[in-house]
Amino acid sequence: MAETDLELMRRISARDGGAFETLYQRYAPACYGVALRVLHQAFLAQEVVHDAFLAMWNAPDAYDPTRGPFRSYLLSLVHHRAVDAVRREERLRARERRANPEPPAVEDVMEAVAEEADLADRRRQVKEALASLPEEQRRLVELMYFRGWTQSRIADEEGIPIGTVKSRVFAAMRRLREALS
Amino acid sequence: MSWDHDRVEELMAAHVLDGLDPEDQALAERALLEHIPGCARCRRALDGFRMVAGDLALAAPSVAPPDPLLPRVRRSLSPPRRRRAWPAWALGVGAAVVLIGMSGWTLSMVAGLAGRLDDAQRTQGWLVDALSTATYPSSRVLPLEGANEARVSVLSIPGGEQSYLMATNLPEPAHAYQVWFQGGGEVWHAGTLEVFHGWAMMPVETNPDRWETVLLTDEPRGRPAPRASPLVSATVA
Structure with missing residues (x-):
């Protein structure tokens, strides 16, 4: 039977490289998938995944198993770094656009991979929960999560009051929490 | 509250x-x-x-990361080893010459690959990573300038957390070359640049975009901030 994430994390705390590689094989495709979805650039996505796994190796105790599953912790780590990177990239692109109006090439490499049954089940649940949200809530969550937009940017771009953005995101997150708990 | x-x-x-x-x-x-x-x-x-x-x-759909990513992560996991001085291991046979054409000038890197296999492998790893960075379409080269023959640049990718400092035509330092990043009232000592026959390279765990200036000074190790005038420097745009 496969070792649990928690068992592997305990071994990583004891500096076991084999446990690290098992977790890498288990989660790297999901991590790379979300990084690529946010960044749309393979190199930047690799940087983000590299840095997140390195952070996990360097500070395994940062994961507190009483606060939730390891999977969510690691994916949050990757997502957070991807959003930071996409915002930096956008600032740089804006600077570049002022100097050179030619738009940069955007990569979008998509190659679905097989994954363990538990992760595939969870993926299905997440997609169903997201699809069950009212369209106006789902869209705002996706803009925030996958494009890295802040609440005020969403309000500006979508032409809706910021208070509405806040309340829709809050309502969506409550529904998702309920559906996924 | x-x-x-x-x-x-x-x-x-x-x-x-x-x-x-x-x-x-x-x-x-x-x-x-x-x-x-x-x-x-x-x-x-x-x-x-x-x-x-x-x-x-x-x-988001799961996507297999490119094959070279895991070896790169593995290299990063290795505990830092004490670096031997370049001349000590570089006196043996063999050399890798990497030519990277950047911004109108050519940078050549020579690394002697004898003596300790660990050092050679690590240097090769840096070279491979630096080349990969240099060939990426949005890679950036930040040239450091000064009133001398030295050619020093920081190579990075927007958003990346790993950069490479590369230098050629460096004169023998009186003390040692120190690499500094400054910005927002902070000073960060990125490391000491070890020079071999005027050539040097080192990975730097930051992105220059996070800082305002990059400096290379010739002064003793261990200082919290640069005191010597920079040999070369750059202002990050």
Whole structure:
């Protein structure tokens, strides 16, 4: 039977490289998938995944198993770094656009991979929960999560009051929490 | 300050999605410090939102990372080894010459690959990573300038956390070459640049875009901030 994430994390705390590689094989495709979805650039996505796994190796105790599953912790780590990177990239692109109006090439490499049954089940649940949200809530969550937009940017771009953005995101997150708990 | 649980919960819902604007983010961080540790209700709410935020990543399709990523991660996991001086291991046979054409000038790197296999492998790893960085379409070269023959550049990718400092035509230092990054009132000593026959390279764990200036000085190790005038420097645009 496969070792649990928690068992592997305990071994990583004891500096076991084999446990690290098992977790890498288990989660790297999901991590790379979300990084690529946010960044749309393979190199930047690799940087983000590299840095997140390195952070996990360097500070395994940062994961507190009483606060939730390891999977969510690691994916949050990757997502957070991807959003930071996409915002930096956008600032740089804006600077570049002022100097050179030619738009940069955007990569979008998509190659679905097989994954363990538990992760595939969870993926299905997440997609169903997201699809069950009212369209106006789902869209705002996706803009925030996958494009890295802040609440005020969403309000500006979508032409809706910021208070509405806040309340829709809050309502969506409550529904998702309920559906996924 | 008294905290309203619903307001804290609303802040946390957007905080875990990285969607708060700076003012609300500051408020959320304050709540995380002042309120949430002592409030079981808000702590539970936050844990639930964190789980959602992590798992939302699964709404994106899984994609196999490129094969070279795992070896690169493995190299990064290796505990840092004490570096031997370049001349000691570089006196043997063999050399790798890497020519990288950048911004109108050519940088040649010579690394002697004898003696310790560890050192040679690590240097090769740097060279491969630096080449990979240099050939990436949006790679950036930040030239450091000064009143001398030295050619020094920092190679990076926007958003990346790993850069490479490369140098050629470096005169023998009186003490040692120190690499510094400065910005926002902070000074960071990135390391000591070890020179071999005028050539040098080192990986730097930052992106120049995070800083305002990059400096290379010739001075003794161990100083908290540069005191010598820079041999070369650059202002990050």
